[in-house]
Amino acid sequence: MIGCGYLGAVHAAAMASLGHEVIGVDTDPAKIAALAAGRAPFFEPGLDELLAEGVRSGRLAFTDDFAAAAGAQVHFLAVGTPQLPDSSGADLRFVRTALASLVPHLRAGDVVAGKSTVPVGTAAGLLQAVAAAGATLVWNPEFLREGWAVQDTLHPDRLVVGAVDDEAGRRATDVLRAVFAAPIAAGSPFIATDLATAELVKGAANAFLATKISFINAMAEIAEASGADVTLLADALGHDVRIGRRFLGAGIGFGGGCLPKDIRAFAARAEELGRGASVGFLREVDAINLRRREHAVRLVVDAFGGSVVGRRITMLGAAFKPHSDDVRDSPALDVATRLRGLGAKVTVTDPEAIPNAAILHPQLKYVEDRDAAIRKADALVLVTEWDLYRRELTPAHAASLARGRIVVDGRNCLDPVAWRDAGWTYLGMGRP
Incomplete structure (x- = not known):
């Protein structure tokens, strides 16, 4: 496994659990040390147990020495492809560097399987280097949540x-x-394609999901202007089997290290191919997504009559989604920093993401304990739908801690009736 970040570490542990002998290679010594001890350097439910089991069994090991790849039959490339700093395109330096380091250790008959999310056409440019070593390149995109x-x-x-x-x-x-024999036997479909299609399917899947999320957020904008309820609208739409209810949750939009940069890279590659008009709608998808963050800020500001200067505002959440400590392009932190910039006294709480958030935005105040973070707040803003906030926090308990009675539900996951009945001013996204 070349690259032991989020994708590589999970895939390495999973392959070991399927009975394969796995060597993970990465250039970060601290990351390698943690993984070799059976600990993930990030939060992912169930991963620590899987890592520990693999290391104990002897089937899973980690190193920073590329020479350890020699003798393996399959080499997965799982390095990052971040957005370029000066454009929307994908930065492929890590893919090229990793492959160049791997090639000297390949043998005739080896298989190199790309897992990184890359623009369509990338694999074609890597074929020659792999073939020169007598190995074969395939592309095996990941679809992890x-x-x-x-x-x-x-x-x-x-x-x-x-x-x-x-x-x-x-x-x-x-x-x-053969590598995936177990999941195939359990019913996972195996789809063999050409290289370009395998590269394209990942970008197309993310583009579709982003479009569906931004569509319902666009409908939320119409609902806000007309007095309609976007959650009831989504329920009605979701009963149509051609549409479905999943990913029709209006809110402050998507974030993370994949979806935003992947749809931008997808559109940039389409332009390079002379087909930019075919995915021109993705620019608006991105714009709608970013507008929802601005709208959440406006809801808070308007709730205080036009100014949040000196107001104590508690952000319930920092990660871009629950069950993760990932704060890359987090809508939650974007809203938090905007409110602070407007003069609010912002406190951020999250069960897993505070260490990462503090590195990215050290200017914010962080409190790990939920109740301590809520105490004396003038308003609550739910921005990450952890169960700790959406299910376990009752309106009455929140009222016993907070000073104010304003709650902004950035994920439309709270019960408006229950919060209003408890004396709160409830404000949702696209809800009357």
Whole structure:
């Protein structure tokens, strides 16, 4: 496993649990030390147990020495592809560097399986270097959901492997089919494609999901102007089997290290191919998503009559989604920093993401204990739908701690009737 970040660490542990002998290679000594001790350097439910089991069994090891890759039959490339600093495109330096470090250790017959999310056409540019070593390149995109990554790896809803349609490509595809024999036997579909399709399916999937989320947020904007309730609208739409209810949750939008940068890279690659008009709508998808953060800030400001200067505001959440400590492009922290910039006294609480958030935004105040964070607050803003806030925090208990009675539900996951009946001014996203 070349690259032991979020994707690589989860995949390495999962492959070991399936009975394979796995070596994880990464250039970060601290990360390697943690993983070798059976501890993930980030929060992901179930991963620590899987890592510890793999290390104890002897099937899973980690190193910073690329030479350890020699002798392996399959080499997964799982390095990051962040957004370029000066454009919307994907930065492929880590992919190219990792492959260059791996090539000297390849043997004839080895399979190199790309898992990183890359622009369509990337694999074609890497074929020659792999083939020169007698190995075969395939692309095996990942479809992990943070918070559910272990389950998604062990029980994937589909497995896609793209390869050149020749003898070597077909053999390499069969090797990957054997690697994933257990989930395939359990019913996971195995889809063999060409390289370009395998690269495209990941970007297309993220583009579709982002579009669906931004669509319902656009409907929330119409609901806010007309007095309609976007949650009831989504329920009604969701009964149509052609549409479905999942990902029709209006709120402050999506974030994280994948969806935002992936749809931007997807659109940038389409422009390079001369087909920018085909995905021009993704620019608006991105714009709608960012507008919802601004709207959440306006809700808070308007609730205080136009100014939040000196107001104590508690942000319930910092991670971009629950069951994760990932704060990359987090809507929660974006709203928090905007409110602070307007003069509010902002306190942020989160059960897992505070250490990462404090590194990214040290200017904010962080309190780990939920109740301590709520105490004497003038307003609560729910921005990450942890059960700790959406299910376990009652309006009465919150009222016993807070000074004010304003709650802004940035995820539309609270019961408006219950909060209003308890004396709170409840403000949702696209709800009257």
